[in-house]
Amino acid sequence: MDAMLDTEGKETSATHGAYRRLRAMILTGELPPGQKLKIEQLRGLLDTGASPVREALSLLTSDMLVERIDQRGFRAAPVSKCNFEEILLLRCNLEETALRASIANADSAWEDRLVLRHYHMKKAGQKGAHDFEDAHKAFHMALLDNARLPLLLRYCSQLYDLNIRYRYLAAGVSSYKKRDINAEHQEILDAALDRDAEGAKRHLLDHYRRTGEYLSSQMES
């Protein structure tokens, strides 16, 4: 009998809502690396109870976006060049494995999915849409998810998120899009559709390493 105030009604549970919002704030840098995350402060910011905030922070700990310190609460995960380079290294390693397995399982349903994801990403990119990030991730995950290796996919997804956090922190998404990544994505897509594992892997890793060099160069802080 609480008057059904949730007219927006998007979130199923307060915990999940807090999780998504905090996650977005950390990924975009709105909550800067290393910042102390006080329950009370966040409780006010998200206007919800302390329990959902606390549980959301716990969940973010698994994603390595939040660190828990002894009995002293939580803080946003710190960043470092070392950490960034490790993320890049692991992504190259794991995504190569996943991509090869995906291509090994290739079928026409997967090809259809790839083409669609790529199309949606291009469309979102042209409109400068807010959901380009989501479409971009969906395309990259679609490249990998035909491997049918859920643990591996989970790790790739985690590392992907950690990486775009660095992209946001370095310069925001705009400068990233200045480079012609359309051509790079097209190359990856074409190779995957040709079931050319070696070529797809090369294009994909080049794609990541190029972004990596760009970000690394901006990170002399």
Next chain:
Amino acid sequence: MDAMLDTEGKETSATHGAYRRLRAMILTGELPPGQKLKIEQLRGLLDTGASPVREALSLLTSDMLVERIDQRGFRAAPVSKCNFEEILLLRCNLEETALRASIANADSAWEDRLVLRHYHMKKAGQKGAHDFEDAHKAFHMALLDNARLPLLLRYCSQLYDLNIRYRYLAAGVSSYKKRDINAEHQEILDAALDRDAEGAKRHLLDHYRRTGEYLSSQMES
């Protein structure tokens, strides 16, 4: 002024205590795969409040030992041959990377650590000590931790735990120790001390694959 009842006093926080105990119960199979984990039931079992139990389950979700279902609570992660094989695959991939990086950074301090861990493991194994598992994991992690890649190490540790869960579920620890793993460990250690990356990797992966075949054969259920 609560009379200082915690004479055992090992646990720093109720949450962490609940986490460790639940983790152990899931790894050993005391809480079988797929079982519904009701808060009330666990609250009684660990005699603590509902909040620590809830938070511990959240943390275990990150370790992929517990699954969260919609708004219907938690359950112990299910097992399958597929899942086991994926764990084995990822371990081989990730541990090879970590081991090579560890050896590339080799120094005498690391060698000392390795020798000590190996000695402790052997000692615990001879006595049939309860803490053989801990020593075994410590040795394997010591092989990898000189890579100084914390994310990678974390993944390896997670996968290690998921793997010993299958070992417990298949037969308990006893039958595993029947095989002569001492020789295998010695080969790995010697190759690592020789800074022979290729040999160490071969012995390590053989070690895992042999265990994997043994467990796979027992898993026609």
Next chain:
DNA sequence: ATGTCAAATAATATCGATATTTTGAGGAGA
């Protein structure tokens, strides 16, 4: 006899409050 709907039951998710721990400041002693 069976399928469907509704009420009862059980479990979860959330809230408000308390107790414990940590942090910081200020004062006493060296």
Next chain:
DNA sequence: TCTCCTCAAAATATCGATATTATTTGACAT
């Protein structure tokens, strides 16, 4: 003047209770 101890203030961790949500039971209609 510096160090260490004590006390106050703030934040966290935990508990008990409530409201919300799912599940089951049972009755009724088909």
